[in-house]
Amino acid sequence: DTEVTQTPKHLVMGMTNKKSLKCEQHMGHRAMYWYKQKAKKPPELMFVYSYEKLSINESVPSRFSPECPNSSLLNLHLHALQPEDSALYLCASSQGTGGSYNEQFFGPGTRLTVL
Amino acid sequence: DQQVKQNSPSLSVQEGRISILNCDYTNSMFDYFLWYKKYPAEGPTFLISISSIKDKNEDGRFTVFLNKSAKHLSLHIVPSQPGDSAVYFCAASAGGNKLVFGAGTILRVKS
Numbered sequence: 001d002t003e004v005t006q007t008p009k010h011l012v013m014g015m016t017n018k019k020s021l022k023c024e025q026h027m028g029h030r031a032m033y034w035y036k037q038k039a040k041k042p043p044e045l046m047f048v049y050s051y052e053k054l055s056i057n058e059s060v061p062s063r064f065s066p067e068c069p070n071s072s073l074l075n076l077h078l079h080a081l082q083p084e085d086s087a088l089y090l091c092a093s094s095q096g097t098g099g100s101y102n103e104q105f106f107g108p109g110t111r112l113t114v115l
Numbered sequence: 116d117q118q119v120k121q122n123s124p125s126l127s128v129q130e131g132r133i134s135i136l137n138c139d140y141t142n143s144m145f146d147y148f149l150w151y152k153k154y155p156a157e158g159p160t161f162l163i164s165i166s167s168i169k170d171k172n173e174d175g176r177f178t179v180f181l182n183k184s185a186k187h188l189s190l191h192i193v194p195s196q197p198g199d200s201a202v203y204f205c206a207a208s209a210g211g212n213k214l215v216f217g218a219g220t221i222l223r224v225k226s
Contacts, residue, residue, distance in 0.1 A: 004158075006158075031212055033212070040219075041218070041219075042204055042216035042217060042218055042219055043159065043204075043216055045213060045214070048212045048213070050212060055212065056212060056213065088156070090158050090159070092158075094212070097210075097211055097212050098147075098208075098210045098211065099146070099147050099166060099208075099210075100147070100164065100166070102147060102208045102211075102212060102214065103149060103161055103164055104149075104161070104214060105161055106151075106158035106159045106160070106161075107158050108157050108158045109156070109157065109158045111156065
């Protein structure tokens with residue numbers, strides 16, 4: 001299995017809602033990532049989990065809360081988002097750190113719209 | 116400060132010809148470089164990579180060239196096919212988990 005899966009594919013939420021994005025990989029990868037991508041822009045790193053521990057938080061607002069329940073799963077909990085948070089949210093995984101171990105494989109993304 | 120730059124926002128190529136996508140970087144600590152392809156509304160797909168100890172890596176129709184002294188890399192696609200039409204991102208890594216992406220180049224292959 002060489003796939004990273006993400007659910008849901010699309011999500012529309014109000015500014016007072018609480019929702020979660022889910023990501024799963026079964027490649028035995030030990031690093032998992034959340035990215036945000038706006039139209040016509042490159043992916044922007046949000047969080048990195050390495051061996052199930054949060055290793056990088058790119059100064060993301062606290063209304064985004066990541067969680068790594070086990071080595072195959074990664075969640076992103078959303079609360080009190082703003083309309084400018086509307087974007088494609090991408091999950092990725094890699095074997096580990098450095099060199100070819102950092103070849104990241106991306107999921108299809110969740111298209112989030114905040115009303 | 117943009118550490119990875121793709122200065123051509125778009126490129127148009129005839130089917131069967133060579134596509135050359137360029138990428139420049141400023142951080143001399145980068146030691147691993149990757150190219151990704153992205154279709155609209157999909158996640159990026161890993162294409163090919165190169166370590167800083169090499170100057171060329173080839174995989175089928177895709178070849179990546181690295182010129183460390185010029186801090187420049189390029190992706191060659193030969194022959195180009197209509198299905199290659201997508202956004203191509205160059206990315207670089209300095210040994211940790213973090214990838215730094217360029218802004219992307221839109222490739223259009225005309226049949």
